[in-house]
Amino acid sequence: MEIIEDLEQLWNWASDHNNMKLKGLINRFKYGEDLEERIIALARILQTMRRHRLKRSEHFIRHCLLYICSEEVGENEA
Numbered sequence: 001m002e003i004i005e006d007l008e009q010l011w012n013w014a015s016d017h018n019n020m021k022l023k024g025l026i027n028r029f030k031y032g033e034d035l036e037e038r039i040i041a042l043a044r045i046l047q048t049m050r051r052h053r054l055k056r057s058e059h060f061i062r063h064c065l066l067y068i069c070s071e072e073v074g075e076n077e078a
Helices: 007-016 020-031 035-051 060-077
Strands: none
Touching: 007 020, 007 060, 020 035, 035 060
């Protein structure tokens, strides 16, 4: 069983398995307009990973949350 370390690896897995829905969720997570949309996308990504029995590394969620926080801080400073 593959252990997913980061979003890029998850994107590659989705591409290899032709999972367009997951790729759309990743895009919504990365490029969503507001915080709520991005959090919902992350929750759906985690559900999809669970449904496909993909394991995630310990820092996967931390990495995703830091991604959201860094983007939010950048927007607030602009």
